[in-house]
Amino acid sequence: MNFLLAEAGGGSGIGALFTALGLNVPALVFNAGAFLLVVAVLGKYVYPHLIKALDAKKEELEATSRMEQEAKKVLDKAEDKAGQVVNEARTAADEILASAKADAAAQIEAARAKATEQAERLVAEAREQLSRDVMAARKELKSETARLVAAATAAVLKEKLDSSRDSELIARSLEAK
Amino acid sequence: MIWKLAATAAHGPHVSLVAEPIFNIGPLNITNSTLLGVVGGIIMFWLLLSTVKRIKTGKHNRLSIAVLWLFDILFGTVEEILGSRDKAKKLAPLAITIFLFILINNWLGTFPFVGPLTWHGEPLFRGLAADLNFTAALALITMVTAQIWAHRSLGLGGNLGRYFGNPFKDFMHVFSGFLELIAEFSRLIALAMRLFGNIFGGEVLLLVMAYISGPAAPIALIPFMLIEIFVGAIQAYVFFMLTVVFVSLGANHGHDDVSSEVDESRTELAAPGAPV
Numbered sequence: 001m002n003f004l005l006a007e008a009g010g011g012s013g014i015g016a017l018f019t020a021l022g023l024n025v026p027a028l029v030f031n032a033g034a035f036l037l038v039v040a041v042l043g044k045y046v047y048p049h050l051i052k053a054l055d056a057k058k059e060e061l062e063a064t065s066r067m068e069q070e071a072k073k074v075l076d077k078a079e080d081k082a083g084q085v086v087n088e089a090r091t092a093a094d095e096i097l098a099s100a101k102a103d104a105a106a107q108i109e110a111a112r113a114k115a116t117e118q119a120e121r122l123v124a125e126a127r128e129q130l131s132r133d134v135m136a137a138r139k140e141l142k143s144e145t146a147r148l149v150a151a152a153t154a155a156v157l158k159e160k161l162d163s164s165r166d167s168e169l170i171a172r173s174l175e176a177k
Numbered sequence: 178m179i180w181k182l183a184a185t186a187a188h189g190p191h192v193s194l195v196a197e198p199i200f201n202i203g204p205l206n207i208t209n210s211t212l213l214g215v216v217g218g219i220i221m222f223w224l225l226l227s228t229v230k231r232i233k234t235g236k237h238n239r240l241s242i243a244v245l246w247l248f249d250i251l252f253g254t255v256e257e258i259l260g261s262r263d264k265a266k267k268l269a270p271l272a273i274t275i276f277l278f279i280l281i282n283n284w285l286g287t288f289p290f291v292g293p294l295t296w297h298g299e300p301l302f303r304g305l306a307a308d309l310n311f312t313a314a315l316a317l318i319t320m321v322t323a324q325i326w327a328h329r330s331l332g333l334g335g336n337l338g339r340y341f342g343n344p345f346k347d348f349m350h351v352f353s354g355f356l357e358l359i360a361e362f363s364r365l366i367a368l369a370m371r372l373f374g375n376i377f378g379g380e381v382l383l384l385v386m387a388y389i390s391g392p393a394a395p396i397a398l399i400p401f402m403l404i405e406i407f408v409g410a411i412q413a414y415v416f417f418m419l420t421v422v423f424v425s426l427g428a429n430h431g432h433d434d435v436s437s438e439v440d441e442s443r444t445e446l447a448a449p450g451a452p453v
Binding site for chain 2: 020021022023024026027028029030031032034035036038039042043045046047049050051052053054057
């Protein structure tokens with residue numbers, strides 16, 4: 001403090017201190033006025049353009065942000081719709097699958113029943129045929145036996161037998177009894 | 178030029194607290210700090226006007242992008258502290274001009290031609306903020322602006338009520354109001370002296386280092402010049418921030434949320450290593 005006051009010419013008090021620091025009212029007023037003039041000029045002709053540029057940039061960013069949000073909404077909606085469509089498709093596919101399974105089961109059942117019926121019919125026909133064959137074989141066997149008996153009788157009697165001779169022999173036999 | 182600085186310093190550092198007058202216009206002394214202020218002002222106008230021109234034509238270059246980017250940051254800071262874009266638009270011209278003007282002049286003050294170039298034996302240029310008249314003028318403008326904003330926000334009675342009260346009703350308020358009044362003056366003096374002290378101290382540092390390092394000054398001074406560039410930017414930002422904070426203190430008096438923001442800002446400014 002003392003060296004400041006000494007530089008101010010040995011005075012004392014706040015005034016001498018200000019003088020030592022070079023503070024004087026005209027210079028202070030000049031500096032303040034000049035600076036305020038600079039602020040006023042810049043505030044009128046320069047900063048509004050810069051602020052406008054910042055506002056434009058801000059609006060652009062906000063518009064981009066809005067567009068992004070809208071795009072996100074559209075995307076969400078599309079995803080929802082896609083999910084819905086997929087769900088519907090899945091449900092329809094499940095229904096179709098269930099229906100196909102039921103159809104397949106019904107068809108299998110029908111085929112099985114038809115096959116069973118056909119098999120039973122074939123078995124019945126086979127049995128009938130077998131029965132007829134057995135009957136025919138029996139008849140043939142009977143007639144063959146009769147022929148063999150006739151042939152054996154002819155061989156025993158040493159005469160050729162025919163139907164009239166047979167009838168005669170049969171009648172004689174009946175009379176002998 | 179830097180050799181000349183070293184040569185000048187070799188005779189012993191010439192330190193003057195007061196800006197030296199170069200010529201007079203009537204009763205007004207035009208000092209060497211004013212001359213550098215004019216140069217700084219011209220540079221600032223050129224920077225801003227060229228940026229505006231680039232904005233209008235839409236053809237940006239790196240400089241205009243840098244200026245616009247800096248303006249965006251500063252404007253954003255003002256808006257954040259005041260809490261309103263409209264308020265920021267009103268205060269930004271003052272606050273941002275303070276920052277740019279101080280920054281450019283602080284950086285100009287580190288140039289080697291400041292000091293060695295003489296006019297009738299006196300240095301032709303001197304850092305603008307190394308003149309207390311300039312820093313005191315800025316501090317006065319800031320504090321008056323803070324009062325105007327407080328008056329607009331709180332009204333005459335509300336603003337005076339911050340400092341004066343009825344001692345029979347609330348003695349503590351009278352006491353705190355008195356402290357607030359002292360604080361306003363201390364802020365004014367601190368604003369002026371902080372910037373002046375830092376920049377003047379920087380100039381003295383450069384002179385002393387040039388004197389000490391002698392012939393090696395051109396190399397020895399470089400780190401100190403870089404430090405001064407850094408300090409110049411910090412001081413410009415500190416003044417800018419304090420301007421906005423003081424105005425916001427007056428305009429938002431009584432709002433706790435704003436006060437806490439301001440306290441945080443002060444804490445940040447007072448962080449270790451910040452030469453405030």
